[in-house]
Amino acid sequence: MTDALLQVRDLTIDFRTPAGPVRAVDAISLDVRRGEVVGLVGETGCGKTVTALSVLGLLPPSARIVSGSISFEGRELVGQPEKELRAIRGSSIAMVFQNPTTAFNPVFSLGAQMRHVVRAHLKLQGAAADARIDETLHAVGLPETARVRRSYPHQLSGGMLQRTMIAMALLCRPSLLIADEPTSALDVTIAAQILELLRSLQEREGFSVLLITHDLGVIRRFSDRVTVLYAGRVAETSGAPALFAAPKHPYSRGLIGAVPRANARRETLVSIPGLVPANPGSIVGCAFADRCPDVIERCRLERPQLVPVAEGHAVACHVAAAAAARSAAGTAPA
Amino acid sequence: MIRFLIRRLAGSVVVLLGVSIITFILARVIPSDAAAMYIGPKARPDDIARVTHQLGLDQPLPVQYLTYMRDLLRGDWGTSIGTKRPVLEEIGGRLPATIELIVAAMTMAILFGVLLGVLSARWRGRAPDLLVRVGSIVGVSLPAFWLALILQVVFFRNLHLLPLAGQVDSDLRFVNPILPVTGFVLVDAVLGANWQGLGDALLHLVLPAVTLAAYPLGLVARMTRASMLETLDQDYIRTARAYGLSERFITYRLALKNALIPVVTIAGLSLAYALTGAFFVEIIFNWPGLGTFVVHSLLNVDYPAIMGITLFGAIGYVVINLLVDLIHAWLDPRVTLA
Amino acid sequence: MAAVIVAPAEPAMPGSAARVRRILARDPLAIASLVVIGVLVLFAVAGPFIAPYPEQGAGASSVANRMLGPSQAHLFGTDELGRDMLSRIIIGAQGALGVALLVVALAIGIGVPLGAIAGYRRGRVDAVIMRTTDLFLAFPPLLLAMAIVAALGPGLDHAALALAVSWWPWYARLQRGTAASLRERPFIEAARAAGVGDAVIIVRHIIPNSLGPIMVQATTDIGTVILAAGGLAFLGLGASPPAPDWGLMVAQGRTFILDQWWLSAFPGLAIFVTVLAFNLLGDALLDVLDPRRRA
Numbered sequence: 020m021t022d023a024l025l026q027v028r029d030l031t032i033d034f035r036t037p038a039g040p041v042r043a044v045d046a047i048s049l050d051v052r053r054g055e056v057v058g059l060v061g062e063t064g065c066g067k068t069v070t071a072l073s074v075l076g077l078l079p080p081s082a083r084i085v086s087g088s089i090s091f092e093g094r095e096l097v098g099q100p101e102k103e104l105r106a107i108r109g110s111s112i113a114m115v116f117q118n119p120t121t122a123f124n125p126v127f128s129l130g131a132q133m134r135h136v137v138r139a140h141l142k143l144q145g146a147a148a149d150a151r152i153d154e155t156l157h158a159v160g161l162p163e164t165a166r167v168r169r170s171y172p173h174q175l176s177g178g179m180l181q182r183t184m185i186a187m188a189l190l191c192r193p194s195l196l197i198a199d200e201p202t203s204a205l206d207v208t209i210a211a212q213i214l215e216l217l218r219s220l221q222e223r224e225g226f227s228v229l230l231i232t233h234d235l236g237v238i239r240r241f242s243d244r245v246t247v248l249y250a251g252r253v254a255e256t257s258g259a260p261a262l263f264a265a266p267k268h269p270y271s272r273g274l275i276g277a278v279p280r281a282n283a284r285r286e287t288l289v290s291i292p293g294l295v296p297a298n299p300g301s302i303v304g305c306a307f308a309d310r311c312p313d314v315i316e317r318c319r320l321e322r323p324q325l326v327p328v329a330e331g332h333a334v335a336c337h338v339a340a341a342a343a344a345r346s347a348a349g350t351a352p353a
Numbered sequence: 354m355i356r357f358l359i360r361r362l363a364g365s366v367v368v369l370l371g372v373s374i375i376t377f378i379l380a381r382v383i384p385s386d387a388a389a390m391y392i393g394p395k396a397r398p399d400d401i402a403r404v405t406h407q408l409g410l411d412q413p414l415p416v417q418y419l420t421y422m423r424d425l426l427r428g429d430w431g432t433s434i435g436t437k438r439p440v441l442e443e444i445g446g447r448l449p450a451t452i453e454l455i456v457a458a459m460t461m462a463i464l465f466g467v468l469l470g471v472l473s474a475r476w477r478g479r480a481p482d483l484l485v486r487v488g489s490i491v492g493v494s495l496p497a498f499w500l501a502l503i504l505q506v507v508f509f510r511n512l513h514l515l516p517l518a519g520q521v522d523s524d525l526r527f528v529n530p531i532l533p534v535t536g537f538v539l540v541d542a543v544l545g546a547n548w549q550g551l552g553d554a555l556l557h558l559v560l561p562a563v564t565l566a567a568y569p570l571g572l573v574a575r576m577t578r579a580s581m582l583e584t585l586d587q588d589y590i591r592t593a594r595a596y597g598l599s600e601r602f603i604t605y606r607l608a609l610k611n612a613l614i615p616v617v618t619i620a621g622l623s624l625a626y627a628l629t630g631a632f633f634v635e636i637i638f639n640w641p642g643l644g645t646f647v648v649h650s651l652l653n654v655d656y657p658a659i660m661g662i663t664l665f666g667a668i669g670y671v672v673i674n675l676l677v678d679l680i681h682a683w684l685d686p687r688v689t690l691a
Numbered sequence: 692m693a694a695v696i697v698a699p700a701e702p703a704m705p706g707s708a709a710r711v712r713r714i715l716a717r718d719p720l721a722i723a724s725l726v727v728i729g730v731l732v733l734f735a736v737a738g739p740f741i742a743p744y745p746e747q748g749a750g751a752s753s754v755a756n757r758m759l760g761p762s763q764a765h766l767f768g769t770d771e772l773g774r775d776m777l778s779r780i781i782i783g784a785q786g787a788l789g790v791a792l793l794v795v796a797l798a799i800g801i802g803v804p805l806g807a808i809a810g811y812r813r814g815r816v817d818a819v820i821m822r823t824t825d826l827f828l829a830f831p832p833l834l835l836a837m838a839i840v841a842a843l844g845p846g847l848d849h850a851a852l853a854l855a856v857s858w859w860p861w862y863a864r865l866q867r868g869t870a871a872s873l874r875e876r877p878f879i880e881a882a883r884a885a886g887v888g889d890a891v892i893i894v895r896h897i898i899p900n901s902l903g904p905i906m907v908q909a910t911t912d913i914g915t916v917i918l919a920a921g922g923l924a925f926l927g928l929g930a931s932p933p934a935p936d937w938g939l940m941v942a943q944g945r946t947f948i949l950d951q952w953w954l955s956a957f958p959g960l961a962i963f964v965t966v967l968a969f970n971l972l973g974d975a976l977l978d979v980l981d982p983r984r985r986a
Contacts, residue, residue: 077594101600109596116595121588126610126685135607136596171686187596371826375835379842487720490974494967496918498925499941499959506952517949625831633922637945651841652927663838666831 024195024227025051025074030087032069032078042301043069043082045251048325051195056221056228058242058259060235060274066251067231071197074229075112076104092194110140113188117200119180123172130168133187140191155186159216178209185216189224196221199231214241235274239263244331247271250306253325257332267334267343269311305336313338361678365671372667373425377418380660381410425664431657435649440661443646449536450520451642454634455627457562462569462627463620467613469570470577474612475604477582485574492571497630501564501637508560516557518639525553561638565630569623576619580612587611614685621677625670714979721975727968734784741781747774748782750933758951768953770944776953780961783935787965790851791916795909797855802862803905807893809863810870821867824860833857833919840928847936850929854919858912865908869901907976914969921962937962 032044044066051057059067072078074089076096089096091112096104108114116122124132130152137148153164159182161167172180181201188196198217202210218241221228230242238245238259246256247268255268266272304319305311311318315338323335328343405411409420424431430440466489473485508515516522520538521531531542531550539558542551584590585608593603635644643662650658682688715721739745747753753773761768767776809820827835839853840846873879873896882892923929924938932939937958944954 075595077591105597105599107597108594109598114592114595116588116592118588122592124589124593124607124611125687126614127607128686135593135598135602139597139599139602173687368825368829371822372829375826376838379838383842486974490970491967494914494918494963494970496921496925496938496941496959496962496966498922498938499955499963502941502945502948502952502955502959506948506956510949510952626833628831629833629837633925636926647837648926651837652845654841654844656841659838659841663830663834666834667829670829670831 022053023050024053024092025049025229026088026090027070027074028088028090030070030073030089031085032066032073033083033085035081035083043251044073046087047248047251047253049246049253049256051227051229053194053227054221054225055244056218056230056242058238058245059229059231059248060233060238060245061248061254062233065248067233067248068199070248071114071199071229071231074197075108075114076101077108106140109136109188109193110191111193112195112197113191113193115181115184115188115196115198115201118204119177119184120172120204122184123180125172127171128168129170129172129175129183133168133183133190136187136190151190152186155189156183158189158220159183159186161186177205178213181205181209181213182216185213185220189220192224193226195227195229197229197231200233201230202237203232203234217241235263247274250302252306253335254307255332255334255336256325257329257334261329261332267328267332267339268307268336269313269339270307357682361675365675368671369664369668373422373664374418376660376663376667377421379663380656381417381421382414430661430664433650433658433661434655435653435658436646440657443658444643444661444665446536447641447643447646449642450538450640451628451631451635451644453537453539454558454561454565454631454640454642455624457558458565458627458631459569459620459624461562462566462573462623465566466570466573467577467609467616469574470616471581471604471609471612473574473578474581474585482578485578489571489574489578492567492574494571495567497564497568498633498637500567501560501634504560504564505637515560518557518637520554520557520641521550522553522557525550561634561640564638565627565634568630569620569627572619572623572626573616576616577612580615581608584608584611610684614681617677617680617684621673624673625666628666628669711976711979715975718975718978720971724968724971724975727964728972731784731788731965731968734781735788736785738782738785742775742778744775744778745782748778748935750774750935758947758954760951761953767957768951770940770954771947771951776940776957779935779940780937780958783937783940783958783961784965786847786930786934786936787917787920787962788913790847790920791913793851794854794858794916794920795912797851798858798912799862799905799909801855802859802864803866803898803901804893805859806863806866807870807897807901810867811874811889811893811897813871813874817867820863824863827857827860830857833922836919836923837926837928840923845928845931847924847930847934850920850923854916854923858916861912862905862908865904866898866901869904870897873897873900903980907973907980910976911970911973914966914973917962917969918966 027047027049029046029048030044031042031046033040034043047066047070049057049059049070059070061067069078069082073082073084074091074096076099078084084097087097091107096107123129127135130149133152134144134148137143137151141148141151143151149168152168156162156164156167161179161182167175167179167183175183185201196217201217202213205213214237217228220226228242230238232238242259244257245259245262247254247262247270249268249270255262255266255271257267262271263275266275302308302322304317304321305314305323308314308318313336317337321337323337323340325333325335326340326343327333328340334340334343409417412420428441430444432438433440433443436443469485469489473482476482505517509517525531529547529549531538531547531554532545534541534544538554539551542548542554585604590603590608593607598607631640631642632644632647634640635642636648639645646658647662649655650662678688715725734741738748742748744753751774753769753775756765756769756773757771759765759769759773765775765777767780769775770779805820809817830838835857836850836853839856840849843849843853870893879892879896882896920929921938921941924936925942927942930936930939932943940958941955941962944951944956944958947954
């Protein structure tokens with residue numbers, strides 16, 4: 020199955036601020052195919068979460084989609100009326116949030132919150148609703164389903180809550196699950212369990228996952244393809260093994276170098292000097308130029324476009340694209 | 354639950370002991386000539402000496418306090434100087450009218466306050482929001498005693514829509530009297546199937562209840578708005594949106610429950626306010642409740658009555674606070690009654 | 692009472708004067724309330740020079756002009772002794788604002804030091820002080836004040852004292868919260884580590900750094916105190932005739948309300964407008980202190 024489930028094309032989003040509009044997402048394109056896990060990686064504030072929220076039509080009132088399209092299962096989502104989007108939210112596209120302790124309403128039991136979802140989308144009530152809830156709770160490894168349903172969020176641990184959140188996401192058998200930093204609020208061993216759970220559920224149920232994280236370790240373990248964002252722009256997009264084996268964009272190289280690995284020697288730990296620009300929309304050239312070790316004059320004058328450098332691998336970098344072109348020319352028959 | 358009640362009641366007893374000390378000091382220690390005040394302006398020296406002894410005012414203060422407490426617990430709250438009847442009886446007889454007034458006012462204040470607060474939050478920054486924000490500040494700025502007079506001028510004198518004062522029309526007493534059963538006029542009218550009387554009593558209730566509702570309405574609307582805005586900003590509301598629940602459901606079924614938790618506290622406080630507020634309203638509308646009795650007692654330095662009312666008010670407030678805690682526990686599972 | 696409307700849970704940092712001005716300048720309601728308060732202060736300071744009939748404002752009667760309705764000569768009409776109502780209201784501003792300032796100053800004077808000690812020292816001192824505030828707050832609003840005035844005897848000074856005695860616990864609670872959180876801040880811990888005495892820390896660091904919330908509370912409270920004092924006066928527990936007290940004037944005009952409505956209507960309006968102005972200003976100041984409240 021290689022047909023695109025979610026297709027984001029040149030998505031551009033501005034935020035209204037007292038100081039004028041700030042571009043949070045700048046012409047991002049992104050594909051999620053059926054049954055695959057796509058990682059969306061980048062630093063805090065690079066536009067990952069805004070992109071995810073825009074897919075669900077849940078941007079805050081101060082944000083505006085300037086241009087671009089988001090198509091899901093062949094339907095355009097940008098500009099859809101609220102009612103249409105609501106039918107998709109939680110049913111075809113479900114979301115798992117970062118902090119399970121604040122993502123559930125403290126004054127309703129978990130069962131009640133899941134029943135709200137079942138009733139809204141599956142039109143199931145009472146015992147039928149509970150039966151569906153129990154199925155998904157079982158699936159996420161919470162066999163004491165009745166106890167979980169009766170519990171209030173403050174009565175369960177973060178790990179159990181995140182499992183419950185995943186169960187809630189599965190209620191309506193979504194074709195796409197958006198997981199926004201699903202493990203960063205959990206401690207390391209719990210986080211690993213949650214990731215394994217997501218992976219096995221994904222393999223069994225066959226849904227697609229858009230995994231948003233700043234943690235390349237999570238991406239490496241769990242995704243098929245990766246899109247690296249920097250300052251609201253796509254820096255590089257590639258199959259996950261290819262990216263980790265040979266990152267092309269200097270920013271990706273920096274990120275991968277900055278990931279501590281158990282088997283890595285200390286001196287390979289690299290950090291990227293400098294800060295993410297505050298309003299990248301105003302930058303003429305490459306947003307990463309000021310922090311880039313390979314910067315050339317062209318980087319500051321002309322914005323690099325996403326250029327394919329291999330099958331399924333594209334990079335937005337003048338230097339990397341030129342290098343790829345050279346090596347391609349070198350190996351091609353004259 | 355039972356342990357919670359016992360602990361809370363124990364705490365309340367401590368507070369009420371302290372309150373009784375304060376009222377005791379006000380009644381017996383501060384006035385230099387308490388005995389003379391008990392008798393009234395025409396006190397003769399030998400009367401004063403006799404009453405001083407009768408009241409035990411020649412005893413040491415701790416002994417006086419213990420006697421005072423013993424009498425309170427026995428249900429002897431003293432005898433009103435003004436009416437020569439036991440204070441507790443006076444309070445009990447007038448309480449139903451005051452309770453009817455307060456219940457009517459608070460029901461209006463909470464219903465409309467919550468409704469306006471929610472509307473204001475949903476239309477944040479727009480015209481309805483501005484209207485509610487200013488309106489609620491107006492509500493808490495209106496002197497009840499002035500609002501009452503203005504409403505009388507407008508609705509009785511100018512528009513001839515509503516009666517001037519009283520709990521029922523005086524003619525009704527002869528034509529079709531409401532027979533006392535519980536002491537609550539509205540309840541008694543229903544029990545006696547006296548629909549004419551019920552309608553008349555309700556008409557008489559409108560202006561006093563509206564006057565009394567203004568302040569609590571403003572408080573509740575403000576608190577609901579603030580609390581609702583904070584709730585709508587929470588992660589769990591975003592979750593509800595991300596799961597396709599409708600805005601209407603999110604606002605009224607989910608967020609409102611979260612938002613009501615602090616509103617309950619404010620409603621409890623405004624209920625206590627309404628107790629004193631009712632005094633003013635009752636005087637102006639000639640309402641046969643506690644208010645008239647209190648004000649007469651205050652002006653005529655009727656100490657047993659004043660102390661009785663004060664203590665009674667404090668007890669009422671303690672009960673209200675207990676109810677507020679119980680409602681909190683019912684609304685918010687994180688609050689445990691252990 | 693109004694004390695509860697405000698009471699921010701966390702001490703907000705007092706904004707710089709420039710920031711306060713900038714934010715208030717954008718809020719038309721805040722400007723309007725400042726204008727009203729300015730006019731009132733002017734009345735309070737220079738009432739006799741502004742009032743059209745200053746001697747009537749102070750109490751002199753003019754029986755020939757009894758009960759005149761509002762007209763060009765007497766904008767707010769005249770009362771049962773022929774006194775110009777407008778003049779009485781203008782002269783009365785001094786008393787209204789004076790009592791409110793006195794009550795709030797007394798309440799702050801008692802409540803803030805006690806709250807600062809409770810919040811800074813914690814432990815037993817804290818428990819004793821806070822349980823005491825509980826006792827005072829166990830009475831429904833205004834009931835304790837009424838009982839105190841009854842015990843002391845009616846009069847403006849007794850009313851002010853009674854209001855202050857029933858008001859200080861709000862300031863003690865507010866100040867305690869601020870002090871308790873300031874206590875953990877590095878500059879206070881540094882002072883403590885350097886061996887500075889508790890009293891000095893409280894006076895030099897804790898109290899000056901908690902003035903923001905206290906001032907906001909005081910602004911709203913001035914309005915609420917005017918309301919409460921008006922209520923006491925209306926019941927006959929405050930000022931006595933011929934004082935140009937607004938609450939007293941409403942009470943005196945009550946007998947004539949259906950025919951000579953202006954006798955009660957205008958003094959009551961003065962109370963309402965004054966309280967409204969202070970409440971609006973307090974609300975605007977809250978917006979300044981707490982950026983989350985801004986739309």
